[in-house]
Amino acid sequence: MAVVCELCPRECVIPEGEAGDCRVRVNIDGRLRASTYGRPSAMHIDPMEKKPLYHFHPGSPVFSIATAGCNLHCLNCQNWQLSQRGGEEMEQIYRADPPQLIELAKENGCESIAYTYSDPIVFYEYVRDSSELARQVGLHNIFITAGYINREPLRRLCRVLDATNTDLKAFDDRFYREVNGGTLKPVLDALVTFREEGVWLEVTNLIIPTLNDDLSMIRRMAKWIRDELGEGTPLHFSRFHPQYRMRNLPPTPGETLDRARQEAMNAGLQYVYVGNVLGHVGNSTYCPEDGTLLIGRVGFHITENNLTPDGRCPSCNRPIPGVWQ
């Protein structure tokens, strides 16, 4: 008996013995199995800034895991060796059921677990079960995703998530279809769902020269974020480096990132960052009221943190949105 996977908008019809488009959700004897449950292929300890999350427990170490598989197929994928493979194709498969994962995170002095690198949507059940246990011992759960997921599964998962950085790859459905193998609307719905469910949300937009660097599109995207998610939503513009099947394009010029940042700030967004550019002024957090440097960063490293303990500007006392303690 074939099954229909209802986790993501692809809604793959999966005949017996085969896998969905993500390669890791498999129909065995008419039952859908999450083949990478408890079997991560990547485990690292990263700083929070690498996710990137700039307004959530700055500087804290995050136990970061991923399994194989992804439900998008971005031509510029940075982790294609992990995301564009099925679990059985991986050189490295660890065994870490949720209780073991929590133990590992605690042993390594981490305050949070990040489900990241590939897209954790495809190992949904593993994320959910691990997150429930993590909550019980006071660990935070962080979901780094492209947001290509159906509403109902996402709403249920949000109950155990604390923060997300979600990619908004472009404000253009055609780009999603041609470069990522997805569509725009479900991603916008996911962003709104995260906001509605009270999960701390930051958004990343990777700017690829000639493909999604149009300033009018960036302006529309910034206005949508301002109106639908709030002007205090941090937006990270990230620099593209030639990767995977998109080695024909150059890295994003610095001026493009500067212009995009300015455009988004002109549209009313208060915290706009530039990533993958070491030492850029857009690595740091400033007070939107009086321009005071609140958190200085060079790459993933925090050089100074001037926020008050309750997350306010030390000069004007303005509260800065985020989860600081």
Place this chain on the structure above:
Amino acid sequence: MKRRDWKGGVNPRRRRFLAVLVGTLVSLPALGATARRCKSRQISLHEADFYRPHDLEG
């Protein structure tokens, strides 16, 4: 092969047939023993949420 191509001894066709037969009979128990030693392991896979049965014909 015609009769004039072989002189005396065993017909080459029969010889080949016998060789294959003996080889098969000898290797079967060895294969069986190997299969018993390396029997497949059952890996438990977690059941996924959010799916429904689908009738491909329907």
